[in-house]
Amino acid sequence: MTILLYLVPAALGLGLLALAAFMWSLRNGQFEDLDGAAYRILNDDDVRKE
């Protein structure tokens, strides 16, 4: 059962990483415009023409 000593902290660590990533995105306003983001991906203005 010593394997638990590695697996449990690893699982918790990965979870915390995701939590931290979410907090970061919340603070950066990624959740401010949920409707617009869905359409922006279709917008090609930023594609450089060859």
Place this chain on the structure above:
Amino acid sequence: MHLDLAIEGISSADAIAVIERALSTIPGLTHARLNFTTRRLSTEWIKSSFNPSPAILTLENLGYRVAPFTSDDQESEEDRYTRWLLRCLVVSGFAGINVMLLSVSIWAGNVTDITPETRDLFHWLSALIALPAAAFSGQPFFYKALRALRQGDMTMDVPISIGITLALGMSVYETAHHAEHAYFDSALMLIFFLLSGRVLDHAMRKKTRSAAANLAALRIPTASRLDIDGRISEVPSDALITGDKILVAPGSRVPADGVIEFGTSQIESSLVTGETEPKSVTPGDLVFAGTLNQNGALTVRVSASGSRTVLADIENLIDEALTKRSRYVQIADRVARLYAPIVHMAAALTAMAWIAIGATVHDALVIAIAVLIITCPCALALAAPVVQVITAGALFRKNILIRSADMIERMAEIDTIIFDKTGTLTLPEPSLIDASSLTPAELMMAGRLAVSSHHPLARAICEAVRETGSILTPYPEAQEITGSGVSCLIDGVEARLGHPTFCNVPAPIWTDNRSYIGFRYGENSGLIFVGQKLRADAAQIINALKARRYRVLILSGDHDRVVKDVANHLKIAEWHSAMSPKDKRDFLTHLKDKGHHVLMIGDGLNDAPALAAATASLSPATGADVTQAAADAVFTGKTLAPVLDLLLLTQKGRRVMVENFGLALIYNLNAVPLAVFGYVTPLIAAAAMSGSSMIVALNALRARRADGMSS
């Protein structure tokens, strides 16, 4: 330098690219990003070359309406709260998943071969995650429960907080005594489900609130102030003080109460009193804020603002009405008041009964706490909010913005509907009624001339011509002469549109409460009549309401004859005319005292006290600001269909809400006996709780549509 702009007229997602591309060439503008959810554009500027006018002009030429926007304190406060709720939700979700991972291992181990040492380790690990996570993410409930208890009130937050605390406390105690069962996962799951309901609720409210705030920003009134040195400056109407001289151009609204110093005109005060017939005013006459100056330029000296203005009188009446409105107790709170004492009593009786038949105090307490955990009102607390979210979303799609969630329940009880006439049953802007003295080609010409005019009556001609499917382009040489009209040479012949004398057309003898505009093209001339017109679907909606057994009335501030015409046309038998704001409110209070539940629909300042006194109230988005503030909901658009949709959707919403409470109670009726007899394990608690919450949330989706809604 940062500037937010509220933008109206965005109908599709193409606007994101169109707007941002159009603004990319504006000098000084470094960054422009449109928020499609809130319909606001955030712009960054180089401080030295800050000049938003070209940007605003560009957007207006694209067909959007634009207004600078600053979010008020309440809005940013609510935004912060929503973000905090979201943070709590995510923390409880993260912790819940990890604790569940450990719990599932324990449940599997309990029926196979887990060693007590490993189980203890997993329980302690769960405690390590759950305790801080619950302490953080449970805060929204703990604070509200404390506040309710301090006020001697009972809300759902109280049993929720007790349930969470007891579940965690007992689990720690049991873990310390190497027991088999702990409820860390239940406590976190409870918090997660409840918070998800609240987060959805706030997200929906944010959407409707920002839409309402945008509408308000687009209407911020400005005034042209004549300064001592003779210069004219544009200032917000709020900034005017007594003694200021202001210029009121024909076709604009009077920004403040005052006395006319110079000029004569016709004043139409339908937004203030409901009267549609214009009154002539001359120097020395009083004019009131919100009235429409029809045809002459006026110089007005702002008179003593404060307690003597019409607005102040109306605000007093509103305050009186609001204090009289008995606080409506929502279904959820009524259920909470009954529910909490019953389950707490049941838990206490369970403990006593087990002790009486010989169980140890420890076992009896564990079972009693299990009763409290399983009855912790998760589904019950979700039952109303999820429906409110769905209903508010459905209403939003039907062009109705609601202010408070509890209006859904009040609206569903309505049996009597009172309409104001002007701006509610009729369109808020004047429309073209009769242009029979003009040929279609001349009317088209009049329309193209009208595009160049700023007068509100001219707008009616543009609208009417556009409705025939024509595209109106202004004549490049058209000239507007303020107070008179528009003139232009068309194919070498002079055309004029405006005041009858300006067009050399004799004024009509019989106006029938309508305004008129003259038109001349060479030798041909004619009159165009403009006035109040009923909303296109008014008769149909009134019929539908009557078919649904609503009692429908009209209360109007307008003259007898005008109101009678409208009432006859719409086949409304009960109507009252020439009502003052106080008459309207008293009439309504009287109906309510007789036990009727009254919906008041109105747009004018004179309706505001009645709106505040009604069981529920609705106002068109074109109404006066004070009026909208007194209404529970605001609707946009040119039809009356939102009224019917609102009633149908709120009734459906209330029905689904009651069903949800039923479903939640059925769950409790099944779960409680299990808990009382000591059969509940953490596994059963987890399955039952998430199951019931899901069922309630899924059932709420039914509130999205109601039979008979407009398509």
